[in-house]
Amino acid sequence: MRDRPDSDDENGPIGIFPNWWWLYGAVVIYTVVAIVLLHLFSVTLDFGLH
Amino acid sequence: MTVIDWAVFVLYFGSVISFALWQSRKNVGVEGYFLANRRLPWAAVGLSVMATQASAITFIGTTGQAFDDGMEFIQVYLPQPLVMVLLCVVFVPFFYRAKVFTAYEYLENRFDAKTRSLASFLFLLSRGLAAGIVLYAPAIVLSVIMGWDEKITILIMGLVTILYTMVGGITAVIWTDVIQMVMMFAGIAAALVILFGTLPAEVGVGDVVYIGGIQTMWSSIDWSWDPTNTYTIWSGMIGGFFLALAYFGTDQSQVQRYLTAKSLRSSRLSLIFNAFLKLPMQFAILSIGVLLFVFYHFERPPLLFNSAEVTMVHESTRAAEFQGLEMEHGGVHSLRREATLELLDARRGGENLAVLQQQIGEYDGQLAQLRSDAKAIVSDVRGTSSNDVNYVFPSYLIRYVPAGILGLMIAVIFAAAMSSLDSELTALSSATVIDFYQRYFRPKADESHYLRVARISTFFWGIFACGVALYAGRLGSLLEAVNQVGSFFYGSLLGVFLLAFLVKKSNGDGAFGGLLAGMLAVFTVSVTTDVSFLYYNVVGALTVLAVGSMISKLSDGGAPTV
Numbered sequence: 001m002r003d004r005p006d007s008d009d010e011n012g013p014i015g016i017f018p019n020w021w022w023l024y025g026a027v028v029i030y031t032v033v034a035i036v037l038l039h040l041f042s043v044t045l046d047f048g049l050h
Numbered sequence: 051m052t053v054i055d056w057a058v059f060v061l062y063f064g065s066v067i068s069f070a071l072w073q074s075r076k077n078v079g080v081e082g083y084f085l086a087n088r089r090l091p092w093a094a095v096g097l098s099v100m101a102t103q104a105s106a107i108t109f110i111g112t113t114g115q116a117f118d119d120g121m122e123f124i125q126v127y128l129p130q131p132l133v134m135v136l137l138c139v140v141f142v143p144f145f146y147r148a149k150v151f152t153a154y155e156y157l158e159n160r161f162d163a164k165t166r167s168l169a170s171f172l173f174l175l176s177r178g179l180a181a182g183i184v185l186y187a188p189a190i191v192l193s194v195i196m197g198w199d200e201k202i203t204i205l206i207m208g209l210v211t212i213l214y215t216m217v218g219g220i221t222a223v224i225w226t227d228v229i230q231m232v233m234m235f236a237g238i239a240a241a242l243v244i245l246f247g248t249l250p251a252e253v254g255v256g257d258v259v260y261i262g263g264i265q266t267m268w269s270s271i272d273w274s275w276d277p278t279n280t281y282t283i284w285s286g287m288i289g290g291f292f293l294a295l296a297y298f299g300t301d302q303s304q305v306q307r308y309l310t311a312k313s314l315r316s317s318r319l320s321l322i323f324n325a326f327l328k329l330p331m332q333f334a335i336l337s338i339g340v341l342l343f344v345f346y347h348f349e350r351p352p353l354l355f356n357s358a359e360v361t362m363v364h365e366s367t368r369a370a371e372f373q374g375l376e377m378e379h380g381g382v383h384s385l386r387r388e389a390t391l392e393l394l395d396a397r398r399g400g401e402n403l404a405v406l407q408q409q410i411g412e413y414d415g416q417l418a419q420l421r422s423d424a425k426a427i428v429s430d431v432r433g434t435s436s437n438d439v440n441y442v443f444p445s446y447l448i449r450y451v452p453a454g455i456l457g458l459m460i461a462v463i464f465a466a467a468m469s470s471l472d473s474e475l476t477a478l479s480s481a482t483v484i485d486f487y488q489r490y491f492r493p494k495a496d497e498s499h500y501l502r503v504a505r506i507s508t509f510f511w512g513i514f515a516c517g518v519a520l521y522a523g524r525l526g527s528l529l530e531a532v533n534q535v536g537s538f539f540y541g542s543l544l545g546v547f548l549l550a551f552l553v554k555k556s557n558g559d560g561a562f563g564g565l566l567a568g569m570l571a572v573f574t575v576s577v578t579t580d581v582s583f584l585y586y587n588v589v590g591a592l593t594v595l596a597v598g599s600m601i602s603k604l605s606d607g608g609a610p611t612v
Contacts, residue, residue, distance in 0.1 A: 031132055038128075041268060
């Protein structure tokens with residue numbers, strides 16, 4: 001059998017996002033931003049003597 | 051605990067279990083028992099997914115780890131949002147539309163019965179024993195910290211979980227998870243507030259951040275490329291990615307959760323919910339550990355937090371040596387406390403901080419070395435390694451948290467353990483009944499029969515978990531060996547599912563042969579290299595994909611596309 005797309009799921013807005021792919025894109029951006037913020041967090045809050 | 055603590059504790063569990071059983075009244079048949087008749091809202095499923103992953107030892111062990119090593123553990127969780135996207139795009143649609151009860155049932159639809167049975171058997175072997183550890187690890191910590199009997203703690207925690215899981219099935223499990231997860235959020239917030247409240251009045255938020263920063267405790271990202279180092283951005287993003295994909299995509303205890311959602315859209319939303327929430331939650335839990343590190347600059351901590359281990363050493367031939375370390379620890383701590391207060395004053399006065407910082411750094415190093423020496427003595431006396439990190443946070447709770455709140459915090463630790471155990475029990479029961487009993491013994495019995503067997507199976511696995519937990523202390527190295535075996539097949543199992551989803555011409559022989567080859571490859575890597583265990587899943591999954599594709603190509607035909 002081959003999976004058929006479920007129209008209710010594949011189409012239509014998801015909250016503020018126009019479709020699933022926008023939401024997935026937001027998650028990817030969220031991950032990148034989290035890594036950047038954690039890096040800045042690590043650098044700016046490093047008060048050790050080097 | 052005081053009477054108020056006990057009242058909070060009992061009231062909490064009474065109301066949670068009553069609510070969960072009330073919710074499960076709408077369950078119909080075996081599908082209701084295992085999948086809540088696929089009608090649950092996404093937020094409930096999402097919280098349950100989170101609660102299943104967050105065991106009690108995650109809560110108390112992670113804080114202890116941050117106390118010792120800072121925030122670097124968060125790197126393991128960084129790829130999790132990306133994993134959730136991949137699950138939504140690839141895994142969930144296949145599982146959801148195939149209308150399966152277990153992840154492994156899908157493997158028979160796609161490949162053959164032997165691949166399904168081997169995968170399900172490996173799951174039962176590993177998770178059956180893991181369920182015992184889920185129960186044992188927090189019970190032993192609570193029994194030491196609270197002075198409760200270890201066996202009674204295990205039995206209370208285990209039997210209550212068996213009762214509501216057996217009666218209410220997955221619906222009761224998910225609704226208890228929801229409340230327990232909300233309680234865990236409240237517990238984390240309360241811990242952060244209380245920690246700030248118990249610091250000396252003159253120490254502000256900026257001071258806390260500064261003291262943590264002197265020892266680079268806030269350092270969360272390590273860009274160094276060293277495959278033997280477990281906590282780097284690369285091991286997190288690569289190894290952690292495969293680990294999370296294997297766990298959320300192939301482990302029945304997680305797959306079963308998102309199959310209970312009322313639509314494919316709800317299943318996906320429950321995972322996206324986790325994608326956004328998991329990192330902040332883990333960040334907050336780790337921050338508790340760093341705050342504890344700062345807190346103990348001003349309050350004298352014990353040399354080791356596990357009082358049972360300390361008592362054992364005090365009664366051994368190495369007691370004098372250990373007492374010497376304790377005295378030295380007390381002395382160095384006093385010096386560090388004075389130097390820290392002096393440093394904060396100097397910082398407020400805009401003076402040069404370098405000398406004081408260096409001094410505190412040296413004291414920190416000495417204290418860490420003393421702790422390390424003490425752990426070595428414990429390991430020598432006990433014959434197994436010290437697990438002191440698990441006692442750092444509970445030890446703080448019992449000594450510094452006010453009445454009422456303490457009961458709540460202990461309830462949260464109980465809740466975390468039970469919300470993981472109940473998920474294991476429903477997953478083990480569903481794999482036993484659907485993948486083996488129904489498949490091989492009674493394929494055409496009526497609903498009421500399967501429902502009865504499902505309850506018996508849940509009871510059996512619950513008692514099995516209690517048995518493992520009660521004897522876990524004696525099983526020691528055997529459990530470690532089983533855990534290692536588990537890590538050998540986790541990535542390989544992921545490889546089988548990736549083969550099913552991504553390689554259209556793969557077949558049963560390829561999947562079965564690939565699975566065996568994947569486990570062999572991981573075993574070989576583990577005994578011949580020092581590569582971090584996080585990479586085992588990468589090795590296993592990629593070997594299965596390569597070998598499975600090759601065998602499929604060499605064998606006749608190829609499976610029809612699914």
